Amino acid sequence: MSFSARLPSMITSGLLTVSCAGGEQQPVKQDTARIPVKISVVKASNNVFYDEYPATLIARKSIEIRPLVTGFVTKIHVKDGASVREGQLLYSLDPEYHQAVFEHALAQWRASKASHGRAEKDAARYRALLSARAIATQLADNAEADLRVASSELARACAAVNAAQASLRYVNISAPFSGIVGISNARVGSAVVAGQTVLNTISVQEGYSAEFFADQSEVHRFDSLQTKGAKQSPFFLRLGDQIFPDSGRLVLLDRIVDPNTGRIRVRVSFDDPEQRLRVGMSAIVRVRYFTAQGTIMVPASSVTEQLGEHFVYVCGIDSTVNQRRIVRLRKTGDSIAISAGLKPGERIVISGIENLRQGAKVLMQQ
Structure with missing residues (x-):
């Protein structure tokens, strides 16, 4: 086909193109998307506030049970978690060493007692001889000094017996008061140290x-x-x-x-x-x-803070939200008490706040 034959069709096509391009363009209607949010109706009620x-x-x-003497546990008399009465036997330690210490102290006391008896008789004889002017005063003074030394030795031996006897008694550990024991920290054969090892705990x-x-x-x-x-x-x-x-x-x-x-x-x-x-x-x-009587409580999730002030989004009848300043009273749990800024019956946004702006349209969900 020649160029002249194609010309009418090209002109016609061009005219159609110009006609379409030059025609009036129809406006496209765009429906603004509503932001889905959850709302709650503001209510006033009587509330009790707690800190x-x-x-x-x-x-x-409650008290920790500790041994007063060092030794090895030979027997546990109560079960873990048992109820016990005051004075009930809880633990026993090996008494062999403490028994030997007691017997040694007792032997020392007997020897000291014998020495004290002899010194006492000597002092009595020297006092009689001194009265008869049969001996020098120095000899009588020496006898009196020996008696005082013997008395001190006897007192020390007596104290050692009492200490050894107490140690022997402390190998048996009893409950200081009625209560419930916990889980034992020691087992049979465990080595315990006086005043340090915690055997158990008893409490009321x-x-x-x-x-x-x-x-x-x-x-x-x-x-x-x-x-x-x-x-x-x-x-x-x-x-x-x-x-x-x-x-x-x-x-x-x-x-x-x-x-x-x-x-x-x-x-x-x-x-x-x-x-x-x-x-x-x-x-x-x-x-x-x-x-408080008639207090308005709102979920904490509905309140935002800006520069030290607090705001909520209030939803109007036309589903438009407006940001409103409120006066926060105090927070209790997940709720906040409001003293001013809201009235009962108003609707506030409690979820989806991060997507909102002033005057936005919302799709309300309760």
């Missing part, structure tokens, strides 16, 4: 104390609770997600504030008649702060 302190449980009465399980540290700014508050008391105990114990049913009482507010940390030791006692607590458990002591 919480990490604490460790200690026994009201009628109740425990929760020990924690509070800031020095709260000293006056706890001091008032200790001296004046309260009609209802403000102390409660939380174990994980469970609240211990029995309230506690403040038994100790330390007299010294740690200068390094600025904190003071506090001890609260809890009864445990059902023996559900154990020494060394970690717990949370909840101290009732105050009770």
